Amino acid sequence: MDTPNGGQVRSHCVGTTAVVYASDYLNKLSGEKIERECRRQLNCGCRALVIDFSDTKLVNSIGISILLGIIDVAEKSGAQIVFSDVNNQTVELFEMLGLTRHVALAKDEREALLNLSHFETTTPVVH
Amino acid sequence: MEPSTQKLIHTFGALADLGQEIAGAGDFTEMVRTSMHLLLGTLALRRGAVVECSGPGPLRCVATWGLGDQALNGFEIDEKELESFLDGEIRESLCKYRDKLANEGIELVVPMVVRGEVTGLVLLGGKASGEEFSNDDFETIRAMVRHIGVGIHTHRLLEQVAQRAEENRRLYDELRTIYRDTVRAFAAAIDIKDKYTQGHSERVGRYSEIIARELGWSEEEVEGIQIAGYLHDIGKLIVDRDIINAPYKIDAKNSSELNRHPNAGYEILAPIRHPYADIPFMAKHHHERLDGRGYPDGLTDQQIPMGAKIVSLADSFDAMTTDRPYKRRRSFEDVVIDLRENSGKQFDGKVVAAFARAILKEVKGETRERRITKMLGKSYLESDQVETLLTDLIADLEDVDRIYKIFQDEQDLSCKS
Numbered sequence: 404m405d406t407p408n409g410g411q412v413r414s415h416c417v418g419t420t421a422v423v424y425a426s427d428y429l430n431k432l433s434g435e436k437i438e439r440e441c442r443r444q445l446n447c448g449c450r451a452l453v454i455d456f457s458d459t460k461l462v463n464s465i466g467i468s469i470l471l472g473i474i475d476v477a478e479k480s481g482a483q484i485v486f487s488d489v490n491n492q493t494v495e496l497f498e499m500l501g502l503t504r505h506v507a508l509a510k511d512e513r514e515a516l517l518n519l520s521h522f523e524t525t526t527p528v529v530h
Numbered sequence: 531m532e533p534s535t536q537k538l539i540h541t542f543g544a545l546a547d548l549g550q551e552i553a554g555a556g557d558f559t560e561m562v563r564t565s566m567h568l569l570l571g572t573l574a575l576r577r578g579a580v581v582e583c584s585g586p587g588p589l590r591c592v593a594t595w596g597l598g599d600q601a602l603n604g605f606e607i608d609e610k611e612l613e614s615f616l617d618g619e620i621r622e623s624l625c626k627y628r629d630k631l632a633n634e635g636i637e638l639v640v641p642m643v644v645r646g647e648v649t650g651l652v653l654l655g656g657k658a659s660g661e662e663f664s665n666d667d668f669e670t671i672r673a674m675v676r677h678i679g680v681g682i683h684t685h686r687l688l689e690q691v692a693q694r695a696e697e698n699r700r701l702y703d704e705l706r707t708i709y710r711d712t713v714r715a716f717a718a719a720i721d722i723k724d725k726y727t728q729g730h731s732e733r734v735g736r737y738s739e740i741i742a743r744e745l746g747w748s749e750e751e752v753e754g755i756q757i758a759g760y761l762h763d764i765g766k767l768i769v770d771r772d773i774i775n776a777p778y779k780i781d782a783k784n785s786s787e788l789n790r791h792p793n794a795g796y797e798i799l800a801p802i803r804h805p806y807a808d809i810p811f812m813a814k815h816h817h818e819r820l821d822g823r824g825y826p827d828g829l830t831d832q833q834i835p836m837g838a839k840i841v842s843l844a845d846s847f848d849a850m851t852t853d854r855p856y857k858r859r860r861s862f863e864d865v866v867i868d869l870r871e872n873s874g875k876q877f878d879g880k881v882v883a884a885f886a887r888a889i890l891k892e893v894k895g896e897t898r899e900r901r902i903t904k905m906l907g908k909s910y911l912e913s914d915q916v917e918t919l920l921t922d923l924i925a926d927l928e929d930v931d932r933i934y935k936i937f938q939d940e941q942d943l944s945c946k947s
Contacts, residue, residue: 464544464571471576475596500574501659
């Protein structure tokens with residue numbers, strides 16, 4: 404079930420994987436909310452993060468910087484990270500800037516979870 | 531889309547956002563943090579920091595991203611290295627902290643030089659793509675860092691302006707205090723001349739302040755009327771001490787000598803640049819009456835400044851409620867009768883009503899301080915009748931005011947027709 408997290412960022416857990424949904428415009432405001440949610444999920448014991456971009460039309464510079472921060476935190480925690488359902492324009496941007504060297508891209512959330520399934524443990528994350 | 535075009539669009543977008551951020555009036559630290567994110571996000575740099583410096587010495591970390599919390603703690607810069615940054619060139623590190631910065635993944639140190647002064651440094655990590663920095667990247671970095679430097683410089687200037695404004699405000703407050711103390715000293719000097727009315731000017735100042743506050747005057751205006759109250763009798767300084775201190779009702783000749791004091795007060799006060807308006811006029815007209823029988827100019831109702839009307843009432847009230855050489859003070863009941871009878875003739879009814887309301891509030895215990903009671907003495911307002919007297923007086927004056935307004939409206943209508 405999705406958790407609203409103060410009505411700000413939608414997220415839910417599948418085993419030890421947290422799926423966090425990015426908003427339509429990934430800028431400072433929404434980026435910081437996603438970052439906080441990702442940190443919270445990692446602190447709660449998540450071993451993998453899926454950031455779903457199905458609603459995201461645009462990512463600006465601050466959004467890129469914040470995503471790099473999330474990648475950094477995930478790497479330091481030993482967690483995997485996958486971006487799912489990213490539109491073509493944003494994929495080009497991520498590729499051009501080298502983000503795709505650090506994260507895997509998946510067609511949609513289902514494919515992302517499938518790719519991460521070998522990280523799945525039987526113990527669900529307790530929030 | 532061509533990657534180079536996309537990169538250009540991405541960079542332009544970041545530059546536009548950066549300009550908006552720097553020009554905004556938001557929180558300084560947040561501005562620097564956002565600006566740093568914009569720079570890091572433009573080239574996809576994984577870590578960075580913005581440090582401030584105001585000369586050789588410690589570097590003050592304003593924002594970091596992707597670095598340890600204490601990564602730049604205790605960093606200092608010496609004069610020689612600081613000077614070397616004046617050329618605005620990008621370096622690979624800081625001499626003293628080469629190893630530490632390399633361990634943190636910092637690859638570039640960019641000075642922020644504004645008007646021949648190094649305002650700070652921007653430390654940058656490598657690109658997420660793993661590629662080397664290109665010449666275009668360096669140009670982008672220089673342009674964006676210049677923007678951030680200007681933002682920091684502007685912030686410093688604004689801080690200095692705010693600091694000076696604060697100093698000026700403090701000085702102004704001190705000057706006002708000195709002015710008020712001087713005025714009070716003058717009031718005491720005026721009252722010393724009259725051995726029967728010691729403290730009169732101080733009390734008139736306070737009563738005037740209370741009435742003005744009750745009438746809803748602004749704090750600045752209230753301060754002004756208080757000063758006018760303190761100084762209303764300053765003209766008495768030129769009146770013969772024997773006339774002022776006569777232990778009997780003075781004759782016509784001496785009375786005319788005494789009546790010179792409002793004009794004399796005006797002459798004394800007019801050349802002074804008071805921080806409040808109309809103080810000389812309040813002193814000049816505090817013996818005018820609404821019916822035109824006052825002095826020195828025989829002004830009538832609308833011609834008399836409101837401040838003078840207030841001081842006039844405060845002055846008369848104090849005269850009625852303090853012992854004089856030729857008569858003891860009057861009972862409060864007597865005073866209320868006098869105020870009622872003379873409202874509309876000597877006093878403005880609205881001013882009397884306001885004063886009555888202020889006294890009533892004290893009598894009912896609705897005020898924190900009992901300033902009027904203190905001036906009149908504890909027992910003066912203790913009678914059971916006081917509350918009723920004041921309530922009736924206020925009601926009557928408000929009725930008169932209402933009738934007067936109706937009369938005025940009718941006159942206006944007949945003038946128009």
